[in-house]
Amino acid sequence: MRVKIFKNEQVAGHAYKMTLAAPVIAKFAQPGQFVMVKCADGIQPLLRRPLGVHNVKGSEVEILYEIIGEGTKLLSQKKSGQALDIIGPLGTGFKFPKGSDPCGKNILIAGGMGVAPLLFLAKKINKSQVLVLIGAKTKQEILCKKEFKKLGCNVKVVTDDGSAGHKGFVTDLLQDRGHLFKGVPAMLYACGPKPMLKAVSEFSKRRKIPAQISLEEHMACGIGACLGCIVNTKSGQKRVCKEGPVFDAREIIWE
Numbered sequence: 001m002r003v004k005i006f007k008n009e010q011v012a013g014h015a016y017k018m019t020l021a022a023p024v025i026a027k028f029a030q031p032g033q034f035v036m037v038k039c040a041d042g043i044q045p046l047l048r049r050p051l052g053v054h055n056v057k058g059s060e061v062e063i064l065y066e067i068i069g070e071g072t073k074l075l076s077q078k079k080s081g082q083a084l085d086i087i088g089p090l091g092t093g094f095k096f097p098k099g100s101d102p103c104g105k106n107i108l109i110a111g112g113m114g115v116a117p118l119l120f121l122a123k124k125i126n127k128s129q130v131l132v133l134i135g136a137k138t139k140q141e142i143l144c145k146k147e148f149k150k151l152g153c154n155v156k157v158v159t160d161d162g163s164a165g166h167k168g169f170v171t172d173l174l175q176d177r178g179h180l181f182k183g184v185p186a187m188l189y190a191c192g193p194k195p196m197l198k199a200v201s202e203f204s205k206r207r208k209i210p211a212q213i214s215l216e217e218h219m220a221c222g223i224g225a226c227l228g229c230i231v232n233t234k235s236g237q238k239r240v241c242k243e244g245p246v247f248d249a250r251e252i253i254w255e
């Protein structure tokens with residue numbers, strides 16, 4: 001569908017937030033789902049780019065993205081009032097406690113731009129029960145801390161260079177908070193680089209705490225047709241764009 005761009009602004013370094021008037025996507029999107037975006041009106045680049053649903057406000061949908069290559073560079077040059085061709089919402093998102101469901105402890109773990117789909121998830125869970133662990137390379141690259149706090153979440157940050165929060169990896173924060181999980185039902189939700197997701201999965205296995213992880217694979221179609229985004233799981237090959245991008249961490253066979 002073609003939707004109108006309300007805003008497209010730089011929020012930090014190479015990170016941009018785009019707000020779209022997209023009532024249909026806003027109505028049906030679930031946390032962890034994504035959209036396939038056509039970054040230019042011509043034929044180059046040919047393939048759409050997958051970007052997570054970052055937030056939904058009424059009939060507006062936000063996407064948070066960083067400039068990586070040609071597609072996201074072109075996207076960053078789009079102006080308010082222009083139209084954008086997108087397909088979505090796509091994929092299978094996070095499973096989370098709804099309404100009055102017993103909630104337990106919900107720990108959201110974000111590495112770098114992995115923070116993008118987790119804000120929408122935090123919005124849907126009982127906030128007093130949400131701990132958000134954000135990891136980034138530097139202080140300037142920490143995104144959404146304010147937004148999570150505004151929602152009432154408990155937020156901890158960590159940076160590779162120690163310029164904000166502790167120095168180290170976001171998974172160190174998880175190890176430090178191992179005591180929080182004693183005797184309380186807990187769920188980990190993670191999005192970020194593969195080594196981080198692997199470390200979260202190992203923690204989840206060791207501590208017997210369930211984890212849902214959002215995987216990234218290069219995608220051509222985004223709708224389950226091309227088999228270009230296969231991941232190996234204990235129950236066979238799965239499509240990241242269809243059965244995922246969110247998977248039970250225990251299911252994934254890591255290379």
Ligand SMILES: Cc1cc2nc3c(=O)[nH]c(=O)nc-3n(C[C@H](O)[C@H](O)[C@H](O)COP(=O)(O)OP(=O)(O)OC[C@H]3O[C@@H](n4cnc5c(N)ncnc54)[C@H](O)[C@@H]3O)c2cc1C
Pocket residue numbers: 034045047048049050051052053064065066067068069070071072073113116117215216217218219245
């Ligand atoms: C389900 C899903 C959700 C995502 N959500 C976000 C998000 O919310 N914000 C964000 O900044 N990024 C997100 N990404 C990563 C984003 O799709 C890539 O950074 C983007 O496609 C890069 O395109 P490019 O043209 O700028 O870069 P190029 O390097 O020119 O891309 C070349 C090709 O590789 C693919 N590609 C490159 N990097 C990735 C990657 N990490 N994952 C998948 N395909 C890749 C592109 O789609 C393209 O086909 C997500 C990826 C997936 C799979």
Ligand code: FES
Pocket residue numbers: 218219220221222223224225226227228229230239240241242
């Ligand atoms: S991208 Fe085509 S099947 Fe997943």
